[in-house]
Amino acid sequence: MCNDRGVAGAGGSSTTFYLQKLLQPPGEPLHKHQLLHPTTITIFDQSDKIGGRCQVFFTTNPADPENSKPEQELAIEVGASIFVKVNHHLADSTEEFGLKVKKLDDELLAIWDGDKFLFTESSWKFWSILKGLARWGIAPIKLNRLLKTTLDNLLSFYTSPESYTSIHEFSTAHNIHTEASMLTNEYLESHGISKQYAQEVVEVATRVNYGSNLDDIHALGALVTMAANDAQQIEGGNFQIFEGMVAKSGAEVRLGTKIARVRRLEPRYEGEEPQFEESTNIHFDISLPPQPKVDYRTIHATFVRGHVNPSYFYAPTSPARSSTPSAKDFPTHILSTNSRAEFISLSIQARLSNGETITKIFSPEVLSKDLLDRLYSNRTWVKHKEWKAYPKLRPIPLVEKEDDAEPEVVVGEGESASSEQKQVVFERHARKQHEQDAQKKAVEAWGQVEVVPGVFYVKSFGPLISTMETETIAGKNIARLLRDQIVGYCPVEKIVKR
Numbered sequence: 434m435c436n437d438r439g440v441a442g443a444g445g446s447s448t449t450f451y452l453q454k455l456l457q458p459p460g461e462p463l464h465k466h467q468l469l470h471p472t473t474i475t476i477f478d479q480s481d482k483i484g485g486r487c488q489v490f491f492t493t494n495p496a497d498p499e500n501s502k503p504e505q506e507l508a509i510e511v512g513a514s515i516f517v518k519v520n521h522h523l524a525d526s527t528e529e530f531g532l533k534v535k536k537l538d539d540e541l542l543a544i545w546d547g548d549k550f551l552f553t554e555s556s557w558k559f560w561s562i563l564k565g566l567a568r569w570g571i572a573p574i575k576l577n578r579l580l581k582t583t584l585d586n587l588l589s590f591y592t593s594p595e596s597y598t599s600i601h602e603f604s605t606a607h608n609i610h611t612e613a614s615m616l617t618n619e620y621l622e623s624h625g626i627s628k629q630y631a632q633e634v635v636e637v638a639t640r641v642n643y644g645s646n647l648d649d650i651h652a653l654g655a656l657v658t659m660a661a662n663d664a665q666q667i668e669g670g671n672f673q674i675f676e677g678m679v680a681k682s683g684a685e686v687r688l689g690t691k692i693a694r695v696r697r698l699e700p701r702y703e704g705e706e707p708q709f710e711e712s713t714n715i716h717f718d719i720s721l722p723p724q725p726k727v728d729y730r731t732i733h734a735t736f737v738r739g740h741v742n743p744s745y746f747y748a749p750t751s752p753a754r755s756s757t758p759s760a761k762d763f764p765t766h767i768l769s770t771n772s773r774a775e776f777i778s779l780s781i782q783a784r785l786s787n788g789e790t791i792t793k794i795f796s797p798e799v800l801s802k803d804l805l806d807r808l809y810s811n812r813t814w815v816k817h818k819e820w821k822a823y824p825k826l827r828p829i830p831l832v833e834k835e836d837d838a839e840p841e842v843v844v845g846e847g848e849s850a851s852s853e854q855k856q857v858v859f860e861r862h863a864r865k866q867h868e869q870d871a872q873k874k875a876v877e878a879w880g881q882v883e884v885v886p887g888v889f890y891v892k893s894f895g896p897l898i899s900t901m902e903t904e905t906i907a908g909k910n911i912a913r914l915l916r917d918q919i920v921g922y923c924p925v926e927k928i929v930k931r
Contacts, residue, residue, distance in 0.1 A: 441478035441688065442485015443513070443675055443901045444891035447522065447908030448915075449474050450678035455916040472919065474684035479691035483679055484672030486513040486823075487901065490816065492738065497786035508670045509782050509791055511734060511818055513901050516671070518663035519584065520902035521591050522909070523674055527667065530677035537664040540765035544637055547773030550746065551633055553764060572630035576659065579624055583612060583656045590906055596913035600880025600897050601831050603910070610831040612653035613897055620652035635659065637768045641778040641795060643826055643899070644730045646771050654826035657898050671901070725880060727896050729821035735794040736782070737805070739812035775804055789813065823899040829880070882911060889914065 456472060482488070488511040496504040515537060516523045527534060541554040552568060555561045565573055586608045597603035604610040612620065617639065621631045636647045638658040643650055667673050679686060743763060767779045777795040784790050794800060794808075799819075805812065882893045894907035 441476055441480065441483040441675070441679065441686070443487070443904035444485075444908045445476060445478075446483065446485075446675035446678040446682075447905035448889075448891060448911045449476060449682035449684045450526075451909040451912035452915055453682040453684075455912055456919065474682060476679060476684050476686050477690045477692045478686075478688050481689045482672065483676045483686070483688070484670075485675070487670065487672040487675060488512055489670040489672065490736075492783075492791065494783065494785050495787050500786075502786060507783050507791075508668075509736065509793075510666060510671065511736075512820070512822060513671060515661075515664045515666050516901055517661060517665070519588065519660065520900075521588075522905040523902050526674050526677060530674065530681075532673055532677070533668040534665050535668050537666065538662075540664075542766035542768060543764035544633055544770065545746065545767050545774055546770045547775065551770070569627065569630040569634070572627045573634070575624065575626055576621075576630070576635070579626075580656050580659050583609060583653065584660055594913075596910055596917060598882055598914070600829065600894060603894065604829075604831055604897060609653055609897075612656060613651050613829050614831045615652045616648055616828055617650050617652045617655040618647040620655075621647070633770055636771055640771065641768050643823055644732050644777065644795070644797065645826065650826045651828045653898060657900065674901075720885070722881075722884065724884065724890075725896065728825045728827075730823055730825050731797075732820065732822040733796045733799055734818045734820075735796065735800050735805075736791060736816040736818075737794070737809060737812055738785075738789055738791050738814050740789060740810045741779075741781075741792060742808060742810040745808050776800070779808070824895045826896065826899065829896055882907075883914065 452472075452474065489508040490511060492507050492509060494505040494507050496502060518524060539556075541556060543553040544551045552564065555564070589607055593606075595606065597606060600613075601610070604613055615623075617635065618631065621635065622628070626635075631647060635655055635658075638661070639645050639647060639650050639655050642658040643654060645654070647655065741763060746767070763781070765781045769777055775796075777797065779792055779794045782791045782793050799817065805815065880893050880896065882889055884890050884893075889911045891904075891907065891911065894903060894910075897903070
């Protein structure tokens with residue numbers, strides 16, 4: 434198994450994990466690897482680690498003699514840093530592998546416009562709700578209704594045994610194709626969500642999660658970013674979920690190995706299923722059909738150990754607060770609007786025993802020394818990572834567009850259409866039918882999972898939603914498709930009602 438980045442990340446790991454489960458004889462312990470149909474699974478990844486975007490680096494929290502605490506190693510998430518309670522694949526795997534969860538629901542956030550805080554959460558949840566209603570009226574309630582409908586549609590995947598061959602098939606089956614086809618600003622306006630709430634809350638979420646403003650991301654992506662209740666992460670790093678999946682699958686793992694050549698083998702007999710040969714000398718020796726172009730968003734993540742300078746946010750002339758707060762009273766997450774802000778977000782990842790914090794800043798460009806000097810009163814170290822973090826979630830052509838009305842051919846009362854007029858009508862009808870057929874074919878083919886017989890693209894669902902959980906959904910879907918090819922279509926799976 435391979436894709437353009439390797440498959441030891443969420444998508445590939447989950448594909449092997451669920452394929453092993455689907456092929457396992459009922460009642461047999463998973464560790465026996467006794468498959469009804471003997472299958473060899475090999476994972477290739479050019480990275481030397483399992484986890485894909487789930488990466489961490491380690492640092493130390495100094496000893497605290499006064500409280501009898503020894504020096505402690507801390508794992509700091511670089512990317513794909515949280516998941517939520519309704520992410521059932523991740524939550525269930527966490528429990529199955531015995532991983533320890535760190536809940537993040539007590540972390541407070543603030544919204545920053547580059548000059549002042551527009552909104553700051555309170556540790557008293559009810560007070561935060563009242564402040565939100567005072568500022569945005571019933572817009573949060575309206576959005577929550579839209580969000581619930583969308584989430585219910587997405588969650589229907591967990592109780593469905595079906596497999597899907599394309600983004601179009603998956604999104605229409607779960608009724609999320611309309612949201613995926615519209616820009617967020619247009620979608621929110623059409624549902625009566627105020628512009629102020631859209632810009633100050635929804636856009637803040639899309640910026641920190643996908644580096645996108647409302648006019649550059651589809652509504653499905655925006656709604657998913659708003660479903661961040663019950664946020665959590667794995668102590669020691671989220672990558673452990675995917676290490677667990679790979680270990681449970683029994684797959685052979687070849688890290689530090691980039692698939693460079695895939696060649697289709699000639700069939701040994703008529704009707705033989707497609708067979709492929711892989712090698713590590715760069716060449717892709719099979720004919721692939723044109724795939725939808727997917728651009729990736731470049732994000733800069735800057736990690737700083739030191740002391741945040743509260744005066745950057747609470748200047749003496751600021752009307753927001755008469756005095757500068759201490760570092761311990763500082764919001765955990767500061768998210769910026771599309772304004773004069775000099776960064777997308779600043780989040781405290783860890784509070785150390787010596788009073789320092791480790792913060793993560795997302796920005797579209799490298800942070801200048803001048804900005805860091807103003808943001809921090811001192812810095813012990815700075816780490817920087819630039820990467821193509823996620824797809825640009827632009828509207829996907831999943832809904833057929835209505836044709837523009839053409840001028841009618843007018844025939845006077847009592848007159849019959851001339852041969853020229855009949856020809857115009859005929860040509861229009863033929864052209865319209867051809868365009869409709871072509872559009873329908875293009876819509877239905879968008880985001881094919883099996884790009885050629887026997888070759889599956891693990892990242893095919895990426896332009897629809899890009900999260901760890903949805904990669905595991907894509908992985909399970911591919912496992913079902915493979916299962917169907919290996920053992921024949923299996924219409925019934927054990928369905929767990931949630």
